[in-house]
Amino acid sequence: MKLPWIIYKHIHNSLMETLVQQLLTDIRFQEGLKACISCGTCTAICPAAQVSDYDPRMLVEMVQTRNEEVLLELLSGDTIWRCGECLSCKTRCPRGNTPGYIIQALRALSIANGFFANSDQGRLQLEIKRSVGEHILKYGYCVHIDEIDTGKYPEQGPVWEWYRENRESILARLGANYNQEGAGTLRKISDRSLEDLQAIFNETGAMERFQQIESGTVKQAKDEK
Amino acid sequence: MKNKNQGWLSYQKEIADDHYYFARSCIRQNFFPASETIFLKILREELCKDIFDDPEQTTCTGIAYHSGIIPLETTMTVVARQFALMTMAGYENFVCSCVTSFGIYTEVLETWKHFPEEEKKTREVLLNATGLEFKIPANLVHTSDIIYKFREQIASKASLRLVNFTDGSPLKIIDHVGCHYAKIFPDKGIGGAEYPYVLAGLIDAWGAEQVDYPERRHCCGFGFRQYLIKENRGYSVTNSKIKFESMAPFHPDLIIANCPGCTFFLDRWQYVISEMENKTYDAEGYGIPVLTYEELAGLVLGYNPWDLGLQLHQVDVEPLLMKLGLTYSQEGKFKGANGEDLGRPVKPQFLKTL
Numbered sequence: 001m002k003l004p005w006i007i008y009k010h011i012h013n014s015l016m017e018t019l020v021q022q023l024l025t026d027i028r029f030q031e032g033l034k035a036c037i038s039c040g041t042c043t044a045i046c047p048a049a050q051v052s053d054y055d056p057r058m059l060v061e062m063v064q065t066r067n068e069e070v071l072l073e074l075l076s077g078d079t080i081w082r083c084g085e086c087l088s089c090k091t092r093c094p095r096g097n098t099p100g101y102i103i104q105a106l107r108a109l110s111i112a113n114g115f116f117a118n119s120d121q122g123r124l125q126l127e128i129k130r131s132v133g134e135h136i137l138k139y140g141y142c143v144h145i146d147e148i149d150t151g152k153y154p155e156q157g158p159v160w161e162w163y164r165e166n167r168e169s170i171l172a173r174l175g176a177n178y179n180q181e182g183a184g185t186l187r188k189i190s191d192r193s194l195e196d197l198q199a200i201f202n203e204t205g206a207m208e209r210f211q212q213i214e215s216g217t218v219k220q221a222k223d224e225k
Numbered sequence: 226m227k228n229k230n231q232g233w234l235s236y237q238k239e240i241a242d243d244h245y246y247f248a249r250s251c252i253r254q255n256f257f258p259a260s261e262t263i264f265l266k267i268l269r270e271e272l273c274k275d276i277f278d279d280p281e282q283t284t285c286t287g288i289a290y291h292s293g294i295i296p297l298e299t300t301m302t303v304v305a306r307q308f309a310l311m312t313m314a315g316y317e318n319f320v321c322s323c324v325t326s327f328g329i330y331t332e333v334l335e336t337w338k339h340f341p342e343e344e345k346k347t348r349e350v351l352l353n354a355t356g357l358e359f360k361i362p363a364n365l366v367h368t369s370d371i372i373y374k375f376r377e378q379i380a381s382k383a384s385l386r387l388v389n390f391t392d393g394s395p396l397k398i399i400d401h402v403g404c405h406y407a408k409i410f411p412d413k414g415i416g417g418a419e420y421p422y423v424l425a426g427l428i429d430a431w432g433a434e435q436v437d438y439p440e441r442r443h444c445c446g447f448g449f450r451q452y453l454i455k456e457n458r459g460y461s462v463t464n465s466k467i468k469f470e471s472m473a474p475f476h477p478d479l480i481i482a483n484c485p486g487c488t489f490f491l492d493r494w495q496y497v498i499s500e501m502e503n504k505t506y507d508a509e510g511y512g513i514p515v516l517t518y519e520e521l522a523g524l525v526l527g528y529n530p531w532d533l534g535l536q537l538h539q540v541d542v543e544p545l546l547m548k549l550g551l552t553y554s555q556e557g558k559f560k561g562a563n564g565e566d567l568g569r570p571v572k573p574q575f576l577k578t579l
Contacts, residue, residue, distance in 0.1 A: 027340055028297060047444040048451075051463045084448025084460060085291040086404040087328075091411060091418045107293040124454045128292045132453060140283040141251040148255070152455065155462075157496045157539040162570035169561030174259040174534050183280040185254045185261055193281050196306060199354035204298040213294065 019071045022109055023063075032101030036060045042089040042099050054082035056089055056099035063102055075110040081121035111212050117220035126217045129210055137198055140189030236416040240374045241364040245276040246316035248307055248330075250323030251284050253485035253517070259534030260485070260519040261322055264368055267522055271382055272375050277314050282307055285321070287329040291449040297336075301347045302354065304333045309357035319362035320371060324484030327367040328405030331413050334361065365413075367406060369483050369518050373415055373423050376430040384527030386432030389478075390550025395434040396478040399513070400424035401468075401491060403484030404444050418442075424481055424518060431525050433479075440471035445487040446494070465494040472513075473506040479545055480515040491515045496539045499576040510577040512540035524549070531557045541578040555579070 023029050042056040043049050049056065059079060062070050074080055083103040090098040107116075116122030132142050139146075145167055150156050163170055168178065177184025201207050245268070253260050268274040285307065290300040307330075311319055321327050337344035351357055372379070387396045402421040407414025416422030419442075425435050446464025451457040468491070472480075482488040492515040499505050505512045515538065516524075523533040530551065535542045536558045546553055561567050572578055 027336065027343065031336075031339070047446060047448065047464045048460065050467065051460050081293075081450065084444065084446075084451045086444040086448070087409045088404060088444060091408040104293070104297070108296060111293070121457075124450075124456070125292075125294060127455075128289075128450055128453050129294045132289050132292060133294050136284055136286060136289060141254070142284045142286065142288040143251050143255055145255045155458070155493045155497045157493060158571035158573060159537060159539045162568070163537050166561060166567045169563070169565065169567060170537070171258055172562035173560070174532065175262040176254075176258050181280070183278040185249070185258050187280055189283055190281060193283050196355045196357075197283055197303065200302045200306065200351070201295070201299060203350050203354045204296060204302050206295040206299040209294065209296060 019068055019075065019109065019113070020066045022112075023071070023105055026105040026108065028101045028108075029105035032098040032105065033060065033063065034096055036064055036097055037095055039094065041092045041094060042097075045088045045092045046083075046099075047086055047088065048082045048084050052082050054079060056083070060097065060099050060102060063106070072115070074106060075113065075115040076118040076122075078119045078121040080106045080110060081119065081124070108209075111209055111216070114212065114216045114219075116213075117216040123217050123220060125213050129213045133206075133210055137194065137201065140194055140197060141186075145186065236414075236420065236422065238366075238370070238413065238415055239364060240366050240370050241318035242374075243274050243318075244316060245274065245318045245320045245371070246311040246314060246362075247276050247278050248282055248285070248319065248321040248326060249278075250321070250326060250485050251288070252325075252489065253322050256489045257485055257517050257520065257534060257537070259523075259532065260517045261368075263519045263523045263528070263533060264322070264372075267379070267519070267526065268371065271526065272378060276320070277316055279310050279314060281310050285323070285326040285329050287323070287325040288449060288453075290329065291325070292453060293450065298347070298350070300329060301333050301336070301343065302350050304330055305347050305351045305359055306355060306357055308362060309351065309355075309359035311362065312358070312360045317360065317363040319365045320368055321365075322368045322485075324367065324403035324406045325486065327365075327413075328409050330365055331410050334365065335410060337361075367423075367483070369406075369423050370415060372518055372522055373426050376427050379522055379525060380430050380432075383431065383525045385525060385549055385551070387428070387521075387525070387549070388432050389548050391548075395432055396548065397436050397476060398428045398433045399436050399438070399441075399472055399477045399480040400428060401445060401480060401482040401484075401487050402442075403482065403487045406483055424483055427481070427518060427521065431521075436472065436475045436477050438472045438475050440468045443468050443471075445482075445484075445490045447486045447490060452490075461490060462494045462497055465490050466498060469495065469498070469506045469513075476508070477513055478548060479521075480513055481518055481521050482515060483518065485517065488515055488517050492538050492540050496573055496576050500574055503575045505576060509544070510575070511544045511579075512576055514538065514540050514542045514545045516542070524551075529553070529557070531560070539573075540576070543579040 411418035451460035
């Protein structure tokens with residue numbers, strides 16, 4: 001979604017730094033973009049380009065202009081959310097660029113400035129924050145069998161349903177330590193370890209990003225009402 | 226093929242010989258819950274190696290990082306905490322059980338090489354948040370690297386070769402290595418990004434035949450946020466389908482995967498495609514079985530397939546077991562910890578099961 005220039009200028013002026021300046025400080029961006037020759041090898045190898053109109057060559061060309069308006073358009077749209085971060089582009093680029101790293105920097109910038117909420121794909125970050133993000137702090141695992149049902153994940157199929165219904169017995173048979181203290185497969189992560197994770201999330205900006213995803217999405221929903 | 230194999234052998238990496246600190250995988254523990262137990266059993270009981278399974282370790286946060294919901298700084302600090310646990314336990318050889326994690330650990334170490342100030346900052350944050358300090362691992366490898374290193378020793382203890390029981394012909398096996406094993410840092414994977422040999426080496430050593438098909442290096446389609454968001458899963462199934470369509474003309478008997486996520490997708494998307502299109506990628510309608518490399522090693526070593534957790538795959542493994550001429554109890558497939566019968570999963574609409 002493209003914002004009217006006058007609104008953008010208002011937002012822009014209220015920021016400490018320009019978007020380009022902020023982007024240049026991101027080490028992922030510094031590593032990801034040296035000098036693109038626009039050969040298109042990244043697009044040829046890209047799994048996202050095979051299933052959507054995502055085009056890493058075009059994206060890098062846009063970023064390389066270092067134009068604030070162009071950057072704002074990217075940060076407010078769906079394009080930057082199409083990449084799957086397989087990083088096949090890193091292997092193949094003949095000039096050592098990594099469009100996937102540029103995407104990481106753009107996504108971080110989009111969330112930090114609230115632009116992600118302008119796009120359908122950006123707002124879907126809320127779904128991941130409320131699943132993977134919260135599971136990490138609750139269980140110490142990014143995914144956990146107790147949370148994975150065939151309603152949200154129908155592709156899991158009937159064998160998974162059978163396994164999940166009988167998980168205590170099956171996991172015991174397979175030598176796991178499901179939800180118990182001590183070492184082993186699917187053990188309960190100790191309170192001390194979970195406290196460490198929470199402290200790290202507090203200190204390193206993860207909780208702040210969670211809050212930005214929550215508040216940006218809720219604000220957009222209210223505005224649309 | 227001979228020349229190509231010789232070319233692959235020129236790519237090598239250092240893999241420590243003993244005394245490992247084991248970092249578990251979230252996905253492997255949930256979806257293939259016997260695999261890591263089998264890995265530890267093989268190392269300790271078959272190979273007589275020392276490996277420490279630390280209850281205090283956690284997720285590496287890689288999936289959250291690659292989905293864009295947490296900053297790099299968070300992941301670097303969680304990784305630093307894992308290294309601190311290794312340091313406290315008195316180990317220096319770090320082995321992780323997930324390809325996403327392997328990519329994450331490697332990437333963090335490379336980032337610290339290029340940006341030493343980030344390592345310094347991470348050390349300060351970790352100390353402040355948890356009171357922990359760490360040493361950089363002397364050796365960092367993926368669990369499949371260890372199985373690869375000891376593949377001939379495993380072969381020497383094997384109770385079967387990966388050949389068709391009826392005529393002795395080698396099974397045709399697809400290897401799927403997973404993008405983050407070597408595509409990010411090709412020099413960190415056996416065989417590099419172009420000719421990864423980590424699983425192909427197992428296929429060669431255990432009597433089977435590699436399948437070299439056009440989309441061999443294509444992504445399974447995980448795509449992190451693309452799979453995690455229900456609306457976006459077309460990305461994931463389409464990319465797996467690209468691979469299935471490409472491999473099917475070669476009539477593979479089995480797929481083995483390096484990454485637990487890839488194993489999951491290559492198994493489950495066959496079920497989904499069968500439900501959507503009544504299509505399977507084998508001649509008989511059972512689908513192509515998909516195993517982790519630990520599960521395959523366990524089969525080669527003669528372990529009971531149901532103790533390996535093979536009953537938890539959606540694509541039925543029994544046609545594979547019959548090809549191998551294995552004797553197994555079909556009833557045992559559905560038994561619980563105390564021998565109780567746990568009933569049967571509902572049969573899929575089209576994908577056949579025995």
